[in-house]
Amino acid sequence: QKEVEQNSGPLSVPEGAIASLNCTYSDRGSQSFFWYRQYSGKSPELIMSIYSNGDKEDGRFTAQLNKASQYVSLLIRDSQPSDSATYLCAVTGSARQLTFGSGTQLTVLP
């Protein structure tokens, strides 16, 4: 079982819709959770970090964490073509190092 799993996609949504990206992790000791966005040919950049159960909102982005279910998600409201990218879920395990999922490719259709 992979330590961090994401729905592999690709995921396509129309412009203005909500995009939902999901991630599960296996290490119950995980404490820090991150969503990174990576445009093709570029380096990852942080979108959201979340450390406590519940929702965290930042503009059009909402991260949701459920430690009991070992599940973290990212919602993108009012999706724009500029949101088209690969989204990487990353989790800090008990070794305090980040483990990345393989990413979900999102395409927002105009």
Place this chain on the structure above:
Amino acid sequence: NAGVTQTPKFQVLKTGQSMTLQCAQDMNHNSMYWYRQDPGMGLRLIYYSASEGTTDKGEVPNGYNVSRLNKREFSLRLESAAPSQTSVYFCASSEIAGGFQETQYFGPGTRLLVL
């Protein structure tokens, strides 16, 4: 404030050649990392340095060595390149505060092709 810089941006090697990838950060971070990214496999940790003077293996260390030259610089060396090391290499830096991993900031990457 350049953040994390990497050199070179692109490199072609022949099997058996050696090279060093350079990384520097100007954010005064204690921790630095080297990852490789292969298609469909996300980012995998090669080596990391939690602080100046320390280095530790990550998930895929075989075939690589690292040097934490000072607080700013962290280099990755391939002693004898193999085609399996064809990848995109990212350097990153961060702080770990209160036991929590802080945001990792990534360099622009080095694209390596081993023939």
